[in-house]
Amino acid sequence: xxxxxxxxxxxxxxxxxxxxxxxxxxxxxxxxxxxxxxxxxxxxxxxxxxxxxxxxxxxxxxxxxxxxxxxxxxxxxxxxxxxxxxxxxxxx
Numbered sequence: 765x766x767x768x769x770x771x772x773x774x775x776x777x778x779x780x781x782x783x784x785x786x787x788x789x790x791x792x793x794x795x796x797x798x799x800x801x802x803x804x805x806x807x808x809x810x811x812x813x814x815x816x817x818x819x820x821x822x823x824x825x826x827x828x829x830x831x832x833x834x835x836x837x838x839x840x841x842x843x844x845x846x847x848x849x850x851x852x853x854x855x856x
Contacts, residue, residue: 796821804838814842
């Protein structure tokens with residue numbers, strides 16, 4: 765049985781303090797989510813692969829973001845294709 769590695773981010777924000785690592789992490793996540801959405805908004809969206817980091821960001825924060833319907837549909841298509849491809853590789 766395969767278990768996915770869970771990526772833990774132990775950056776904590778304490779009230780009344782400034783945490784530059786948390787700010788950096790939030791900017792990185794926003795950049796990754798924007799990058800994935802931008803790729804899916806292009807006319808040749810199927811030629812732009814979603815990176816592992818972008819997939820991880822979508823996995824962790826996907827339910828809290830909104831995309832235009834065309835971007836969301838394309839993301840579903842790319843994610844389903846990746847899932848099928850990975851499951852076929854497991855069979856080999």
